[in-house]
Amino acid sequence: MSSKPILVLAEHDNEVLKKVTYQVITAATQLSEEITLLVVGQACDKVAEAARHIAGLKRIWIVDDLAFQQGLAENMAALIAEIGKVFSYILAPATTYGKNILPRAAALLGVAQISEITQIISADTFVRPIYAGNVQATVQSLDDIKVITVRPTAFEPAGTHQHSIPIEKIVRACGCQLSSLIAIQNVLSKRPELGAARIVVAGGRGLLSAENFKLLEDIADKLGAAVGASRAAVDAGFIANNYQIGQTGKVVAPDLYIAVGISGAIQHVAGMKESKVIVAINKDADAPIFQIADYGLIGDLFQILPALDQELASQIDKK
């Protein structure tokens, strides 16, 4: 195993270390055993503490400054470009967080970024999806510093161990004042986050209205699942865009994906085909979604969903 130094950028909100970071660490372990986790934020000690027991890490660096509280790309990229110079790899999750920061850091370092890798072939060769996942490209990096975003769902989360990894504080100021955060409008949900959910129940145009998404929500709540949607449902105004799964939305790979009233357009399939088990419920027997579903149920979703809800309720009662 190589001992080339890797810097992994932790994704967090100053409180909680996101699961995607664990997945990026697994990708990093396939490249080298010399892994440093970089936690940048303000009053983010809890995040570094949470990372102390992640298997595969050598050390944790924490940069704690007001300038980094909001994870603004201008400040973050300048910092990463400065401390990243001595590393052979810089990795971040291919989330809206990582995608916002890392290309800017790569440009400051004068190197390319390799976007959203799904597989590591060798120290310099990676596989990444292009054309909305309809084509896989194998690319070789010629740069000394390889800046990479990792598609989290392509890697299992790293495990933990008893051993406690050392945390080192790094002091860096930042003069950038190009941008500031006015507000965050997080969608408050008691359900798990789409990207991290073990089960996803997604609806498409077949649901016909925003109100009918309630049918999905009932089932999601019985399964402890997240709710998602196809672009068609979003475009029709049934549900907000942050629920969108697909090429232009989120890429998910849960243990179970239940597609309801979704035809299975290429653009949607690109965002969910890595799911372990796929269930399709659709009245059109020829819908392309059935070609990738492990279990297909042909029928009227307005009859199936209440029946499914009842069946799940009776299963819960039995427990």
Added chain:
Amino acid sequence: MKCLVSVKRVIDYNVKVRIKMDGSGVETENVKMSMNPFDEIAVEEAMRLKEAGIITEIVAVSVGRKSAEETLRVALARGADRAILIETERELEPLNIAKILKSVVEKEACDLVIMGKQAIDDDSNQTGQMLAGLLGWAQGTNASKLEIKLAEKIAEVTREVDGGLEILKLILPAVITTDLRLNEPRYISLPNVMRAKTKTIHYLAIADLNVELKVHLKLLKVEPPAVRRAGIKVSGVKELVDKLKNEAKVI
């Protein structure tokens, strides 16, 4: 305020892409090409800002083969005032495109850049962030709402992020990248198509710009993704729940 909008010619989003027999790339000969959909949104947004009296001139820029002038004509029909084609046969990666665009932004003395968040061919989602970094400008990526306050020299950008929305205040000049819900591009009217023919496209070579390009990535091969096979059909809800519980063991 002068705005640069970059546009890329890509395989039309409705076309099913075909991989070349030798796996060296994707077939683009005799395939319908269009403007990258996110770039259409960028042009539309610039046009709306122009109509609102905020932008005085829109310069559309594309980097690529001569055929990209078709895409620039569309940008002109959509409202760009003039266009620049940086002609090259080379396949250029995002960092090199960002370097070229930086040079054009400086030459043209633009105060604002609006571009697509990603191109639907290589799905890189990098160029805007890189350009902002090279220029030392603020960036607002994945924008679903943009408001320019000229007097205060700021832009307020609503960004689509994983958890919901984020609203940023950017000090101008800035680079904005568009997400799907920023706007709905209008249909191009025939008079505008005709008018576009009278607007000028300026041709430049990479040698005309003071940039040093480097190859950072080598494409080794392309292939289709692993196919997933269809499973079974179940007769009803009871069988489905039973299978998920006892066969797949996922609930």
